[in-house]
Amino acid sequence: MGKVVLGVAVGVAVAACTVAALVVGRRVRSRRKWKRVVGVLKEMEESCETTVGRLKQVVDAMAVEMHAGLASEGGSKLKMLLTFVDNLPSGSEKGIFYALDLGGTNFRVLRVELGGQRSDLDPDVEQQPIPEQLMTGRSEDLFDFIASSLYQFVEKNDSVQSPIMKLLGFTFSFPVKQTSVSSGVLIKWTKGFAIRDMVEKEVAGALQQALTRKGLNMRVSVLVNDTVGTLALGHYHDADTVAAVIIGTGTNACYWERTDAIIKCQGLLTTSGGMVVNMEWGNFWSSHLPRTSYDIELDAESPNPNDQGFEKMISGMYLGDIVRRVILRMSEESDVFGPVSSRLYLPFTLRTPLMAAMHEDDSPELTQVARILKDVLDIPDIPLKARKLVVKICDVVTRRAARLAAAGIVGILKKIGRDGSGGITGGRSRSDIKMRRTAVAVEGSLYTQYTMFREYLHEALNEILGEDIARHVVVIVTEDGSGTGAALLAASHSSENVNNIQLI
Secondary structure (H helix, E strand, O other): OOOHHHHHHHHHHHHHHHHHHHHHHHHHHHHHHHHHHHHHHHHHHHHOOHHHHHHHHHHHHHHHHHHHHHOOOOOOOOOEEEEEOOOOOOOOEEEEEEEEEOOEEEEEEEEEEEEEOOOOOOEEEEEEOOOOOOOOOOHHHHHHHHHHHHHHHHHOOOOOOOOEEEEEEEEEOOEEEEOOEEEEEOOOOOOOOOOOOOOOOEHHHHHHHHHHHHHHOOEEEEEEEHHHHHHHHHHOOOOOOOEEEEOOOOOOEEEEEEEOOOOOOEEEEEEOOOEEEOOHHOOOOOOOOOOOHHHHHHHHOOOOOOOOOOOOOOOOHHHHHHHHHHHHHHHEEEEEEOOOOHHOOOOOOOOHHHHHHHHOOOOOOHHHHHHHHHHHHOOOOOOOHHHHHHHHHHHHHHHHHHHHHHHHHHHHHHHHOOOOOOOOOOOOHHHHHHOOOOEEEEEEOOOOOOHHHHHHHHHHHHHHOOHHHOOEEEEEOOOHHHHHHHHHHHOOOOOOOOOOOOEE
């Protein structure tokens, strides 16, 4: 009997040891898998590092590229396009002005009534879809359709038979080679448009002809893009506004430049001595930008490889997809997210607004993170520590983007001597410089709707400039530069001659 009991006890002990060994083995394997995932995160954090020293290198590179782009055509990745806008709204404008915003499958018409003294802006706005057949048909049909809509819009508020010429600001968000403040040649269509007879033709002229055919006494007085409109709107509200940045799905910047600094157009004369320059800064590139393997893969698989490198690191179009790529890499390295979801292989499955929602999830169990992973990426039932890992990935990607955007802004300020370092000679310190108040207008959902992005951007501005200088730099939020801003530019150019900009 004793031998039986002993045998049972030994068997139980062996079984217990076996179970213990299995448990320990699982824990060891689990720790190894987790270690691999943490290693991926650490490698990514190091690759995305944006120290103040590195950001200042980006600032310097941006300023150098701006100089190069102003010196000669094709001299820089930055196009530094002339807009011929040499007069920004002052707030004293009076009258009724119109705007047309054409930049996608919908267009908007606006009416703004200005009373001087920086009067409040309360535009009348109508939006209308463009029939699909007009996006690939004849240019005359498209612009006749738009002119008819404008006619009906004007008819609701004003007399279409009035002998007084109405002025229109035209925001046309397609690649254009500007030839004057109110004219430009279409380089190519994007966003689903493919009207062949319009390519390499003058855009505002085509609209003007349609307005004339319709019998509408209206003149296209300015042709601009949305970034220039944002600068106009910012300057209307705050005369210290010298630059504008859009950080949304895409990104771009423009700023006010002295005409004598635009070397590639020597002999350029403007009545104001300055002009708005459209940087097209999405194409900025420098070896100082902290690029990762995920950025390289995203760029290689994009429709425009080796193009828009800065935009691919900071804009809303791409941030969510960078996060997706990191999660995919971790899933392939370990099973912390369960079996690899097929949705992780689909580009742009994770949109940036959803990434932002996960990043800003402050619930104890990160329920938003869990829901989005399950619904969007088909990754259900992952533990809390894995959800925290996802939040950290979002944080690393967003922080890098916001800090690089801040460096870009300071690069503009450096170029125009508004960063507190201009004119410093030996023996003088930054505190010796009398810093002028400087405002930068910013528009776009990534900045206005993503709190963490906005906070990281401001944090970086303070770090790069230093607190003494940063307190003189104000970021103002604008809304609808592409519409209201265009109407304001029509107003600011209303009393000027067409030939106010000359080449001598």
